[in-house]
Amino acid sequence: MPELxxxxxxxxxxxxxxxxxxxxxxxxxxxxxxxxxxxxxxxxLRQQTVRTVKRRGKYLLLxxxxxxxxxxxxxxxxxxxxxxxxxxxxxDHVELQLASGQCLRLRDPRRFGAVLWTRRDxxxxxxxxALGPEPLLSEFDNDYLYTHSRxxxxxxxxxxxxxxxxxxxxxxxxxxxxxxxxIHPQRAAGRLSQKRCAQLTSAIxxxxxxxxxxxxxxxxxxxHSDGSAGYFKQQLKVYGRAGQACPNCKQPIRQQTIGQRASxxxxxxxx
DNA sequence: AGTGCGGCCTGTCCGC
DNA sequence: TGCGGACAGGCCGCAC
Numbered sequence: 001m002p003e004l005x006x007x008x009x010x011x012x013x014x015x016x017x018x019x020x021x022x023x024x025x026x027x028x029x030x031x032x033x034x035x036x037x038x039x040x041x042x043x044x045l046r047q048q049t050v051r052t053v054k055r056r057g058k059y060l061l062l063x064x065x066x067x068x069x070x071x072x073x074x075x076x077x078x079x080x081x082x083x084x085x086x087x088x089x090x091x092d093h094v095e096l097q098l099a100s101g102q103c104l105r106l107r108d109p110r111r112f113g114a115v116l117w118t119r120r121d122x123x124x125x126x127x128x129x130a131l132g133p134e135p136l137l138s139e140f141d142n143d144y145l146y147t148h149s150r151x152x153x154x155x156x157x158x159x160x161x162x163x164x165x166x167x168x169x170x171x172x173x174x175x176x177x178x179x180x181x182x183i184h185p186q187r188a189a190g191r192l193s194q195k196r197c198a199q200l201t202s203a204i205x206x207x208x209x210x211x212x213x214x215x216x217x218x219x220x221x222x223x224h225s226d227g228s229a230g231y232f233k234q235q236l237k238v239y240g241r242a243g244q245a246c247p248n249c250k251q252p253i254r255q256q257t258i259g260q261r262a263s264x265x266x267x268x269x270x271x
Numbered sequence: 272a273g274t275g276c277g278g279c280c281t282g283t284c285c286g287c
Numbered sequence: 288t289g290c291g292g293a294c295a296g297g298c299c300g301c302a303c
Binding site: 111153 | 273274276277280281282
């Protein structure tokens with residue numbers, strides 16, 4: 001499932017093919033995503049030129065003069081650049097054809113993703129307006145988690161996965177960052193010391209930055225924008241490794257459900 | 272206000 | 288080997 005590093009990798013992959021390109025045609029093969037794909041999408045985008053491609057959290061923002069296309073890949077979505085005449089596959093739901101002869105294709109078997117349109121500032125859109133800071137920017141600083149977690153009883157893992165607190169920390173990297181910081185995923189957010197909050201912040205930044213460097217993870221159906229497989233999975237230290245030896249202390253990694261999500265941790269290293 | 276859970280989907284995996 | 292069913296998983300929206 002695409003996490004922030006995969007979205008960032010996708011963005012970097014597709015951006016050069018999209019910038020300054022004119023959209024000649026929009027095809028919606030299946031409107032039924034998380035929300036219905038807006039019916040005016042095709043007419044709004046036709047003959048518009050792509051001005052910018054940006055990311056906010058896990059949302060991709062593709063702006064033209066008239067407005068912005070907001071994309072979310074859910075958990076099985078992927079974007080690829082392909083020749084317009086290449087045959088669409090089973091779950092290729094939305095396609096932007098470009099004057100270059102290429103097209104941007106959204107594939108999303110589970111259809112948890114979204115394709116939305118806004119004429120206004122996308123950052124003021126209902127889904128983006130309340131998002132927390134970007135984890136890799138300086139606004140997510142050493143004091144941020146400490147300040148915002150005071151009085152919160154929620155498990156720290158659920159807390160850092162809350163997009164209103166900080167965006168882009170998904171299930172995989174939440175487990176990895178907590179392992180790196182030596183913090184038990186179940187610990188109440190409000191009971192972490194300032195120092196440990198700072199360590200967790202640093203771990204989140206390191207884990208995400210490393211994943212972006214590696215080109216993102218592949219779990220099941222993620223593919224890069226050019227279609228090749230990712231390769232970061234083998235570098236995960238605890239995620240998906242229940243029963244295997246902790247890389248630090250050799251204790252078996254434990255799996256526990258927290259907030260309805262599979263969570264992995266070392267019972268010895270994480271307290 | 273903070274917290275937790277239901278629901279949307281389908282590919283994959285497991286047990287029979 | 289084939290089949291059915293459980294499960295994963297982001298994240299909004301609702302209930303408490």
